[in-house]
Amino acid sequence: MSLFGDSTLDESLSAVRSGSFLFVEGAPGTGKTTLGIQFVDEGCKQGEKSLYVITGQSKESLLKEAESLGRDLRPHVESGLLVIRSLSIPMDSDEAQISLFALADEIEELRPKRIVLDCMASMLLELDHGKVSAAFGQRMLSFARESGAIVLGLANSDALGLRPGLGAQLRFLADVVVELSLQESEMGGLVRVLKITKSREAPTPAPVLHFSISRGARGVRIIAIPPSLDVEEPLELVPTGVQGLDELLGGGLPRASLNVIEGPVGSGKTVLGLALAIKAAKAGRRALVVTLESSKGVALRIARSLGYVPGDPLDIVAIVPQALGPLEQFETLESLTEELKPDLIFVDSLTAIEHAVGSRGMLDFTRYLQWMAKDRGITVVCSQLGSGRFERNARTASLYADTVILLTIREKDGVLVREAAVLKSRVLGLVGKRHRIELKDNELRFAPA
Incomplete structure (x- = not known):
């Protein structure tokens, strides 16, 4: 009944x-x-x-x-x-x-x-x-x-x-x-x-x-989320197509996963997330970019500089987080997912959600994202403002992430140097691995530091 x-x-x-x-x-x-x-x-x-x-x-x-x-x-x-x-x-x-x-x-x-x-x-x-x-x-x-x-x-x-x-x-x-x-x-x-x-x-x-x-x-x-969303079946990695990144990640990002790009302002979180979405689209996978911090026009300009052209299976949507609970925030994203049926979603950023619903609400929102990724077989990537220090931060969405990529930025000989390190991964032996990040000829590249 x-x-x-x-x-x-x-x-x-x-x-x-x-x-x-x-x-x-x-x-x-x-x-x-x-x-x-x-x-x-x-x-x-x-x-x-x-x-x-x-x-x-x-x-x-x-x-x-x-x-x-x-x-x-x-x-x-x-x-x-x-x-x-x-x-x-x-x-x-x-x-x-x-x-x-x-x-x-x-x-x-x-x-x-x-x-x-x-x-x-x-x-x-x-x-x-x-x-x-x-x-x-x-x-x-x-x-x-x-x-x-x-x-x-x-x-x-x-x-x-x-x-x-x-x-x-x-x-x-x-x-x-x-x-x-x-x-x-x-x-x-x-x-x-x-x-x-x-x-x-x-x-x-x-x-x-x-x-x-x-x-x-x-x-x-009411969304009922199981106590555990751990995936027991063999890990399926999907190549990102970003030069050198798959080597850093041991083959790519897991299908049906939640992944977090964390780092300070200016470290390249948005650029990396957009690059992942564009490469997925170029490979014939539908991608969705949801920007919560900037306008659609800004995201489009960055995407074009990274190789996006009209006709690529990539949708960019700008949303202003409302003063609602985490479930309502998630349902906005879920409705886009049901309409567009993407294989990869980039959410920029969880920090904007945290500003709207607080740290506890942001964790709930992240848990809903994780559930959707596992339930629908989608690769979800989120950016999040962080300190850039190599540490686990219990307040962040990394609690629920399959992969956490930590971006850092420092000055060396008068030049800003950006690096990426694996903070968390379901692939053994990757934690602590670092690569240098470069942007040349509108192409994002990773190389061993």
């Missing part, structure tokens, strides 16, 4: 079964209604009659909100599988009580298998006595247990705070309680967090999850 159409979320909420009451609370804009839309849509797709109850919102506005997520509920409504009831916000306790128990009568008559009670707090707050809301809750639970229906209650946590004890009462009745929130990252970006605070019958594999909401995902999406 699919609850929400996201396998990770469904697994995490495995305690929600027939006859359960799932209570979701959160501030406005955290994704409660999105979950409700997914819940009834997935139910109708499985032939389950569903009822969606909204308060203070029209039926048409709910249908349009579903369409904005890429979910069309209209066919379900037309077929009779989905009933949407729009209730007005009650003026007093008597009206609230009449509306609630009329709704209970309708539910028992319709006998839906999935019920969404959206904006529960708006209705329950108008009741003068807590015993009335408790009686309604018990009636819903009794119906769910008897019929095997699943009840999803959605409530504004801010509104719950207006009536002491109301939130506690709903949490007590629920089999599973989920809290949605928007949390600020260390750099000010917003991260969507789903926290399972109660699970009556089964332990939750992941009580705290980060998620995104997008049309591409058709609602809430």
Whole structure:
């Protein structure tokens, strides 16, 4: 049974079964209604009659909100599988009580298998006595247990705070309680967090999850990354085509890998990354360059100086990192990958991502990149600002990288000398190996130092 159409979320909420009451609370804009839309849509797709109850919102506005997520509920409504009831916000306790128990009568008559009670707090707050809301809750639970229906209650946590004890009462009745929130990252970006605070019958594999909401995902999406992404099969190295670099790397960069070019300002990180993309394109492999620091025009000028010509299978896209979480940042790149289907991606740079989401968010973003590289067989190369010292830096993306190339720059006899060293590799015997970098006749070359 699919609850929400996201396998990770469904697994995490495995305690929600027939006859359960799932209570979701959160501030406005955290994704409660999105979950409700997914819940009834997935139910109708499985032939389950569903009822969606909204308060203070029209039926048409709910249908349009579903369409904005890429979910069309209209066919379900037309077929009779989905009933949407729009209730007005009650003026007093008597009206609230009449509306609630009329709704209970309708539910028992319709006998839906999935019920969404959206904006529960708006209705329950108008009741003068807590015993009335408790009686309604018990009636819903009794119906769910008897019929095997699943009840999803959605409530504004801010509104719950207006009536002491109301939130506690709903949490007590629920089999599973989920809290949605928007949390600020260390750099000010917003991260969507789903926290399972109660699970009556089964332990939750992941009580705290980060998620995104997008049309591409058709609602809430959680990426489940295995604890280990180590590749056990024989290592397949893809030649870079950059003169002398394959010798330094022991044959090339691994297919299905994440690779990091690290170094100080002016060490040549962008030039090397673009050279790798251009050589891949010249060899007939599609390449994608995503620049997060400079304009597309700047990247194109550098690419042309390295031999790129229009018609090469190389795409250059400039993106400005937004004040969003690492998952949303990744999904922007993922959508480009799905559209262009590259064999090699150069991301310039992880430092720009770190400025947007902080060091912890950058590590999460890098982990998503690693997962995509392994899952889709793509060679991903990222640049990252570093000190240029030959050391492992635990805060950097090198934690997840298959290969780390450290670039350095120093002055010798009045001339700037650039060198590359292998800081990390899956090929044995390469760590510490150094080559000098030269740019001659618009060609990047590596030679033993």
